[in-house]
Amino acid sequence: MAAFAESEYRERIRRTKERMVAMGLDTLVVADPANMNYLTGYDGWSFYTPQCVVVALAEDDPLCIVRGMDRNGGLRTSFLPPDRVLGYPDGYVQASDRHPFDWIAADLKRRGLGRGRIGTEQDVYYFSPRAQVALERGLPDADFSDASLLVNWIRAVKSDAELAVMSEAARIAERSMAVAFAAIEPGVRQCDVAAKIYAAQIVGTEEFGGDYPAFVPLLPTGIGTSTPHLTWTDEPFAAETATILELAGCRHRYHCPMARSLYLGTPPEAIRATEGVVLEGLQAALDAARPGATCEEVEAAWRTVAARGGVTKESRIGYAVGLNYPPDWGEHTMSLRPGDRTVLEPNMTLHAILGIWRDDWGIEISECFKVAPNGAEPFCDFPRELFVKR
Amino acid sequence: MAAFAESEYRERIRRTKERMVAMGLDTLVVADPANMNYLTGYDGWSFYTPQCVVVALAEDDPLCIVRGMDRNGGLRTSFLPPDRVLGYPDGYVQASDRHPFDWIAADLKRRGLGRGRIGTEQDVYYFSPRAQVALERGLPDADFSDASLLVNWIRAVKSDAELAVMSEAARIAERSMAVAFAAIEPGVRQCDVAAKIYAAQIVGTEEFGGDYPAFVPLLPTGIGTSTPHLTWTDEPFAAETATILELAGCRHRYHCPMARSLYLGTPPEAIRATEGVVLEGLQAALDAARPGATCEEVEAAWRTVAARGGVTKESRIGYAVGLNYPPDWGEHTMSLRPGDRTVLEPNMTLHAILGIWRDDWGIEISECFKVAPNGAEPFCDFPRELFVKR
Numbered sequence: 001m002a003a004f005a006e007s008e009y010r011e012r013i014r015r016t017k018e019r020m021v022a023m024g025l026d027t028l029v030v031a032d033p034a035n036m037n038y039l040t041g042y043d044g045w046s047f048y049t050p051q052c053v054v055v056a057l058a059e060d061d062p063l064c065i066v067r068g069m070d071r072n073g074g075l076r077t078s079f080l081p082p083d084r085v086l087g088y089p090d091g092y093v094q095a096s097d098r099h100p101f102d103w104i105a106a107d108l109k110r111r112g113l114g115r116g117r118i119g120t121e122q123d124v125y126y127f128s129p130r131a132q133v134a135l136e137r138g139l140p141d142a143d144f145s146d147a148s149l150l151v152n153w154i155r156a157v158k159s160d161a162e163l164a165v166m167s168e169a170a171r172i173a174e175r176s177m178a179v180a181f182a183a184i185e186p187g188v189r190q191c192d193v194a195a196k197i198y199a200a201q202i203v204g205t206e207e208f209g210g211d212y213p214a215f216v217p218l219l220p221t222g223i224g225t226s227t228p229h230l231t232w233t234d235e236p237f238a239a240e241t242a243t244i245l246e247l248a249g250c251r252h253r254y255h256c257p258m259a260r261s262l263y264l265g266t267p268p269e270a271i272r273a274t275e276g277v278v279l280e281g282l283q284a285a286l287d288a289a290r291p292g293a294t295c296e297e298v299e300a301a302w303r304t305v306a307a308r309g310g311v312t313k314e315s316r317i318g319y320a321v322g323l324n325y326p327p328d329w330g331e332h333t334m335s336l337r338p339g340d341r342t343v344l345e346p347n348m349t350l351h352a353i354l355g356i357w358r359d360d361w362g363i364e365i366s367e368c369f370k371v372a373p374n375g376a377e378p379f380c381d382f383p384r385e386l387f388v389k390r
Numbered sequence: 391m392a393a394f395a396e397s398e399y400r401e402r403i404r405r406t407k408e409r410m411v412a413m414g415l416d417t418l419v420v421a422d423p424a425n426m427n428y429l430t431g432y433d434g435w436s437f438y439t440p441q442c443v444v445v446a447l448a449e450d451d452p453l454c455i456v457r458g459m460d461r462n463g464g465l466r467t468s469f470l471p472p473d474r475v476l477g478y479p480d481g482y483v484q485a486s487d488r489h490p491f492d493w494i495a496a497d498l499k500r501r502g503l504g505r506g507r508i509g510t511e512q513d514v515y516y517f518s519p520r521a522q523v524a525l526e527r528g529l530p531d532a533d534f535s536d537a538s539l540l541v542n543w544i545r546a547v548k549s550d551a552e553l554a555v556m557s558e559a560a561r562i563a564e565r566s567m568a569v570a571f572a573a574i575e576p577g578v579r580q581c582d583v584a585a586k587i588y589a590a591q592i593v594g595t596e597e598f599g600g601d602y603p604a605f606v607p608l609l610p611t612g613i614g615t616s617t618p619h620l621t622w623t624d625e626p627f628a629a630e631t632a633t634i635l636e637l638a639g640c641r642h643r644y645h646c647p648m649a650r651s652l653y654l655g656t657p658p659e660a661i662r663a664t665e666g667v668v669l670e671g672l673q674a675a676l677d678a679a680r681p682g683a684t685c686e687e688v689e690a691a692w693r694t695v696a697a698r699g700g701v702t703k704e705s706r707i708g709y710a711v712g713l714n715y716p717p718d719w720g721e722h723t724m725s726l727r728p729g730d731r732t733v734l735e736p737n738m739t740l741h742a743i744l745g746i747w748r749d750d751w752g753i754e755i756s757e758c759f760k761v762a763p764n765g766a767e768p769f770c771d772f773p774r775e776l777f778v779k780r
Contacts, residue, residue, distance in 0.1 A: 045605060046619040048515075048718035069705055069747055072617035090705035091729070094722045096539075099513070123489070123520040125438075126717075130513040130536070146520070191599025195592035202585035202622075209581025209624040212606045215435060227462035229436040232592075234599040315459055315480035326716045328438035332484045339481070357459055 002041025002079045003252040004161050009079050012039055013062060015154050016055055020147075026116030027108070028055040028147055029135065031127035033325045035151040036064065037253055040078040046070040047126045047325060049093050050100040056113050065104055067093060101131040105138025114139040119147025125327065152333050156320055158347050162254060163370060166322065166349060169256035170368070170379035172210045172249025176200040177258055180219070180247070181387055186239040186264055190232035194219060197247055204251070211250040214329040215257075218246040225261075225362035228355055240265035244364045246353075248329055254322055255329040256379045257351050259366035262387040271363055275386040277309030278354045278365050282384070285317060285336070285352050286367060286376035295340035302336075302354070311356060318352035321368060344371045352376070392431025392469045393642040394551050399469050402429055403452060405544050406445055410537075416506030417498070418445045418537055419525065421517035423715045425541040426454065427643055430468040436460040437516045437715060439483050440490040446503050455494055457483060491521040495528025504529040509537025515717065542723050546710055548737050552644060553760060556712065556739060559646035560758070560769035562600045562639025566590040567648055570609070570637070571777055576629040576654055580622035584609060587637055594641070601640040604719040605647075608636040615651075615752035618745055630655035634754045636743075638719055644712055645719035646769045647741050649756035652777040661753055665776040667699030668744045668755050672774070675707060675726070675742050676757060676766035685730035692726075692744070701746060708742035711758060734761045742766070 002009065016039065020028055030036055033047040040053055042064050051070070054063040061084045064074045071087030078085065088103040108114050120135060121127055123146070136144060158166065179200040183193045197217040204210035220230050221243040228246065237243065241264055248257035263271065281302040288301035302317050318336035321329055329351075334342040336352060353366035365384060369376035392399065406429065410418055420426055423437040430443055432454050441460070444453040451474045454464045461477030468475065478493040498504050510525060511517055513536070526534060548556065569590040573583045587607040594600035610620050611633040618636065627633065631654055638647035653661065671692040678691035692707050708726035711719055719741075724732040726742060743756035755774060759766035 043621070044617075044619040045608065045621055045717065048605075048720075069745070070617060070619055072747065072749075073620045076614070076617070076620065091727070093706070094709070094720070094725060120519075122523075123518045125515050125518070127518065128513045128515070129510075129517070129519045129522040130538070132519040133512075148520070189599055191592055191594060195589040195600075198592055199585040199589040202581055202588055204581060204624075209579055209622070210585075212621065216602045218435065224466070227434075227460060227466070229434040229460055230463045230466065231433070231435055231602065232599070234594075316483070319484070327435065330438075330484070335484060337481070355459070357462065359462075 002077060004041065006079045008159060008161055009039065009041060012154065013055065016151055017057055019150050019154065020055065020057060020119065023119065023145065023147065023150065024117055025119040025145060025147060026057055027113050028119045028150065030055065030151060031121050031131070032124040033126060034253070034323050038151060038155055038323055040064050040080055042074050042078040043253060044070055044073040044077065046073060050131055052104065054108065054113070065107070099130055099134045101134035102138055105135050109139060115141045117145055118142045119145050119150060121148045122146040123148040149333060152331050155323060155331055156333050156348050157345055158322060158349050158370065162322065163347065165251050165254045166256050166379055168208055169249035169251040169254055172201060172204050172251065173247065173256045173258045174380050174382050175205070176247055176249060177245060177260055177382060180245050181262060184237050184243055184262055184264065187236045189234055189236050190219060190221065191234055194232040201247065201249060208251065211253055213248040213250040213255060214324045214326045215248065220244050223360050226357050226360055228357065228364070237264060242271060242361060242363065244362060246364060253324065255324065256368045257321060257329055257366065258368060258380055258382065259353050259355070259364040260387060261363045261365060262389065264389050267386060267388060271361065271386065274311060274356055274363055277306055277311045278356065278363060279384060281305035282352060282354050282365060282367065286369060289344060289350070289369065289371055289376040291344055291346050291371055291373065293344050295334045295336050295342045295344070296338050299336045299338060313356060317354055318350050320348065321351040322349050346371055346373070392467060394431065396469045398549060398551055399429065399431060402544060403445060406541055407447055409540050409544065410445065410447060410509065413509065413535065413537065413540065414507055415509040415535060415537060416447055417503050418509045418540065420445065420541055421511055421521070422514040423516060424643070424713050428541060428545055428713055430454050430470055432464050432468040433643060434460055434463040434467065436463060440521055442494065444498065444503070455497070489520055489524045491524035492528055495525050499529060505531045507535055508532045509535050509540060511538045512536040513538040539723060542721050545713060545721055546723050546738050547735055548712060548739050548760065552712065553737065555641050555644045556646050556769055558598055559639035559641040559644055562591060562594050562641065563637065563646045563648045564770050564772050565595070566637055566639060567635060567650055567772060570635050571652060574627050574633055574652055574654065574779070577626045579624055579626050580609060580611065581624055584622040591637065591639060598641065601643055603638040603640040603645060604714045604716045605638065610634050613750050616747050616750055618747065618754070627654060632661060632751060632753065634752060636754060643714065645714065646758045647711060647719055647756065648758060648770055648772065649743050649745070649754040650777060651753045651755060652779065654779050657776060657778060661751060661776065664701060664746055664753055667696055667701045668746065668753060669774060671695035672742060672744050672755060672757065676759060679734060679740070679759065679761055679766040681734055681736050681761055681763065683734050685724045685726050685732045685734070686728050689726045689728060703746060707744060708740050710738065711741040712739050736761055736763070
C-alpha cells in the first residue's frame with residue numbers, strides 16, 4: 001500500500017503534467033527514486049538496477065518500469081493498476097551487450113511514446129550517461145531535453161500529510177540524538193555508538209517505526225571533526241575531544257535531520273566562542289526564513305552575525321530537505337547561499353546547518369524547519385547548544 | 391589512514407595503468423566511489439556530490455578530487471600526499487548554472503591532462519549525463535571512451551589482504567543472521583527486528599567493528615516474500631508465514647552477504663519441496679565454481695538440478711561481490727547466468743543466491759564464496775537450510 005492517499009499522488013501527477021506543458025514536454029522519464037516514489041508511491045531498495053516512472057501527457061496513469069523481480073514490489077507499494085507496472089527481463093541487468101533502457105525505449109516506442117519531446121533527468125544518481133544514450137538510440141524520432149529537478153521543485157512545498165510524516169520523523173530524530181549523547185563516553189568504540197543510534201532510528205517510537213535514513217549516522221570525533229563525511233571507526237572516543245553528530249529520523253522516506261556537537265571534558269575557548277556565533281547566527285537565519293524572503297537573504301542574516309563574530313564559512317548553510325533515498329536526504333533544489341534567489345513559500349522545508357570545519361576541529365548545529373508566517377518553525381524540540389559531558 | 395598498505399594501492403594503480411595502455415587511454419576519470427576507494431583508500435559518505443579519482447599515464451600518483459569540505463577526509467583516509475587531494479569550491483554543489491565537473495575539467499586542462507584519450511565510467515551510479523557533458527565541453531581537445539568496469543575487473547580477483555577482510559565480514563554476517571533468527575517472533579514489529587540486525591552489523595565483534603553494508607537489511611515477510619527488495623514496515627511478523635533475510639557483514643567496505651529463509655510454524659509442502667531443490671542446486675553450483683569453469687557453467691549446474699526438481703528461475707543466480715558503497719554490494723562484472731563466459735580464477739569472490747519468488751511466496755538461500763581449486767569455499771559457516779520456529 002502506498003504511504004499516502006491516491007488523491008495525493010494524482011495531484012502530484014497533475015502538477016507534473018502542468019510543468020511538462022510549460023516546458024514543452026510530451027513525455028517525462030523519471031529515474032530519481034525519490035521522484036518515482038513521489039509520483040506513484042513505489043518504495044523498494046531496487047534503485048541499484050535501472051528503473052523509471054514515465055509520465056506522458058497522452059496517458060492518465062504513469063508507468064512504473066522496474067527489474068522483473070521487483071514488479072511485485074511495484075504492485076504492492078504503488079497506487080498504480082497492475083497493467084501500469086512493468087518488469088524487464090533479468091538478462092538486461094549488468095550485461096555488457098544490452099542495457100535496461102534499451103528495453104524501456106522499445107516498450108515506449110510500442111506504446112507510441114517514442115515521438116515528440118522527452119524529458120530525462122540528466123543529473124541524478126541513478127540515470128547514467130549510458131542510460132541516456134540507450135534512450136536516444138532507441139527513440140530516434142524523439143527530441144530530448146534535460147528535465148532534472150522538474151519533479152523536485154514540485155516536492156519543495158509540502159502538503160499537510162507530508163508535514164505530518166516529517167513531524168513523526170522529528171520524534172525519531174530527537175530520540176536518536178538523545179541515545180547518541182547517552183552512549184558517547186571515553187573508551188567506548190565509535191562503532192558501538194553508531195549501532196545504538198541506528199537501532200534508535202529504526203525502532204522509532206511505540207506508535208510508529210523508523211525508515212532507513214538516506215545517510216548513515218555521521219559521528220566524526222577528535223581531528224575527524226575537521227571534515228563532515230567520514231564514517232565511524234573501531235577507535236574509542238577520547239576524553240577532551242569534540243564529536244559532531246549528524247543524523248536524521250526517517251518516516252516513509254521523509255527525513256528530519258539534526259546536527260549537534262558534544263564535548264567530552266572542558267571545551268576549549270575557540271570552540272565555545274564559535275558555538276556562540278553559530279547559535280546566534282542560526283537563530284538569525286531561522287528568523288529570516290519567512291515567506292517572501294529569498295534563500296540568499298536567509299544566508300545573509302547568518303553572514304552578518306558571523307562577520308561580527310569573526311567566523312567565516314564558504315559553504316552553503318542549508319538546503320531543501322524531505323523525501324529521499326541514499327545517498328542524500330537533500331532535495332537538490334534551493335540552497336541557502338549567496339546567489340540563490342529562490343523565494344521561500346509557506347510549507348517549504350529546509351535544513352539549516354551551520355557546519356564550521358577548521359584544520360583540526362569543527363562544530364555543527366542545525367535545525368530542520370518549515371517556512372511559516374513568522375519565520376522558521378523547527379520540527380524538532382531539542383536543546384540547541386554544544387553539549388558537554390564531564 | 392587507508393585500510394591497506396600503500397604497496398597494495400600502488401599495485402592496483404599499476405594494473406589500472408596496464409589496462410589503460412591496452413585500451414589506448416591516456417587518462418582515466420573514476421567516479422565510482424568503490425573504484426575511488428580501491429585506488430586510493432579514500433572512504434567517506436561524500437559520493438552524494440560529484441567527485442572522482444583521476445589516473446594519468448603521465449603522472450605517478452592519482453588525483454583525488456572532492457568537494458572542498460571533504461578534502462580533509464581525503465587527506466585522512468587516502469594514501470595520497472596532500473598536493474594530490476583537491477577540493478572544489480562549494481558554489482559548484484547542486485547549482486543550476488555550473489557543475490563540479492566544469493571545475494574538474496578546468497583543473498585537468500591546467501595540468502595538461504586535457505588532451506589525448508580520456509576514459510570515463512559511463513554506467514555507474516554517481517556519474518551523470520550532465521557530468522559527462524561538462525567534461526566533454528571543458529576538454530574539447532580530448533577524445534572520450536567509455537571505461538566502465540575497467541577498474542571493477544581488476545577488483546575481481548582478491549588479494550590475501552582483501553580475503554582476510556572479507557573473512558572478518560563473514561563473522562559479522564553470521565552474528566547478524568543469528569540475531570535476526572532470535573528476534574523474529576509472531577507479534578514482533580518488523581522495524582524492531584531490522585533495528586537489532588543493523589545494530590549487530592555495526593557492532594561487529596569484540597575484536598573488530600562493522601562498517602555499514604551497501605544494502606539495508608532486507609526482511610520481506612508473508613506475501614512480501616514474493617519480491618526481494620521491499621524494506622521493513624511497522625507491521626508485526628505473523629504465525630504461519632515465511633520471512634526471507636538478506637543481509638551482509640561489512641568490513642572496510644568489503645561485504646560478505648548471506649540470505650536465509652525462516653518459517654514461523656509448519657512450512658507448507660510447496661516451500662519444503664523448493665527448499666530441497668534449492669539446497670541441492672546451490673551445492674551443485676558451488677561444486678562447479680572451480681578455476682577454469684565459466685560463469686554459465688556454474689549456473690548450468692544449478693539449472694540441471696532445478697529442471698529435475700521442476701523449479702524454474704529466470705534471473706541470474708549470482709554475481710561478483712566485495713568492495714562497494716550503497717546501493718549495491720555487487721561489483722557489476724560477472725553474473726552466474728547463461729551467456730556469461732567469464733572464466734573463473736582463483737580468489738575471485740562471488741555471491742551465489744538462489745532466490746525463488748512466486749506470486750505469493752518466496753525463498754532465498756545463498757553463499758558468499760571464493761573460487762578455490764576444489765570449488766567454492768564459502769566465507770560463512772552457517773547452517774544452510776530453511777529455518778523453522780514453532
